[in-house]
Amino acid sequence: MRLLPCIKSYDEGVDHSKQIDREIKEWIKTYNEAIKLLLLGTGESGKTTIIKQMKILHVKGFSHSERTAMIPHIRFNTHEAIYEIIQNMPVLSIGLQNAKHVRAQQYLLKVGPEGPQEYTEEYFDNVRDLWQDAGVRECFKRANEYQLIDSAEYFLDRIDLIGKEDYVPSDADILRCRRKTTGIQKIEFKVKVPKSMHGGTQDFWMLDVGGQRGERKKWIQVFEGIHAIWFVVACSDFDQTLREDNSQNRLKEALILFEDVWQSRFLLEAGIIVFLNKQDLLETKIKQGRSIAPYFPKYNHFEASGDEYTRTKLFIRNLFVNLTTKKRERRHIIASAERFVVLEASRARECYFHFTTATDTHNVRTVFRDVHQMILTHILSNIGVY
């Protein structure tokens, strides 16, 4: 680590700052190592969706064959959505509103959870009929009481398109498609460096891991050499339980996981940026009259101005900010590393927060620009240039 000489006067300070600027630009020019980013977060928080956005924004997007390869997954998403809804109707004591739809319901239940062998016209007709039923819609509105993919409405609303023989998924369809990640995926891309920094391009690696509990033991394999963690949180999950453990609230699980990541001694050098994701779904939920208060009673005493949605998103951010200001717990300190960890604990460590909608390419582009600059500054500070 290199220490900069101390400044004695204002003029000297200005010269000194110009010198630092020059040094930073020089350093970036010669820095040819890829910047390594790791996406972390609970299951379904939106990590893979961000990887897809990087492919759209910084690689070549999706080819025709990549798009057609998504069709079975999108059709299966549609199936699992309608199947889950109709299966949960009796559990929630909701009946079909239209008796004509009973046959369609029996047809779908007979198809089973794995979906049909072949997606036929008859299959899509039955799904369309059921999705029109007021009872099905009522059960859909109570989706937080069972497990339903976030893209259920998006795909069921597009059933006619998805059922077409010549259907080719759009970028939006691919971004909405849900497939659980198992293992570790990597995407490599180049990004233009802001002119203010020096221009040119910079290599990035972005790693995606599975966020469900069973997948997290694999994370440690990829911690080494990571420059920044993007920790993704599904804010709209505040009233839902985990797919892998229906006794645990999803947002509470995200908070516990974040605290572990923030305190991990393996990630002390990495910059941490929290993506408070699924803002579109959060806003819709709040505007439909749902409240976070029954799940997080502290919300009743939270002071912030703005409408309910704004107050809720600020409250969620606060929950995470509070974890970053807590003292590092000693349970994470092992004897040989104690001195280092204690020193680290006394060093100011910043955490950055962004409100995001990962399915919105424009939003992700803007956030990436901000975050890029922040990561460069973080790396420079870690090596002692800043």
Ligand SMILES: Nc1nc2c(ncn2[C@@H]2O[C@H](COP(=O)(O)OP(=O)(O)OP(=O)(O)O)[C@@H](O)[C@H]2O)c(=O)[nH]1
């Ligand atoms: N509406 C909306 N949907 C989103 C957003 N972010 C992600 N999704 C959807 O949420 C679902 C889950 O997203 P993924 O990116 O697969 O989640 P993940 O974090 O990779 O999940 P694991 O692989 O299980 O760890 C997908 O259907 C996405 O389209 C968002 O901001 N808004």
Ligand SMILES: [Mg+2]
């Ligand atoms: Mg994933």
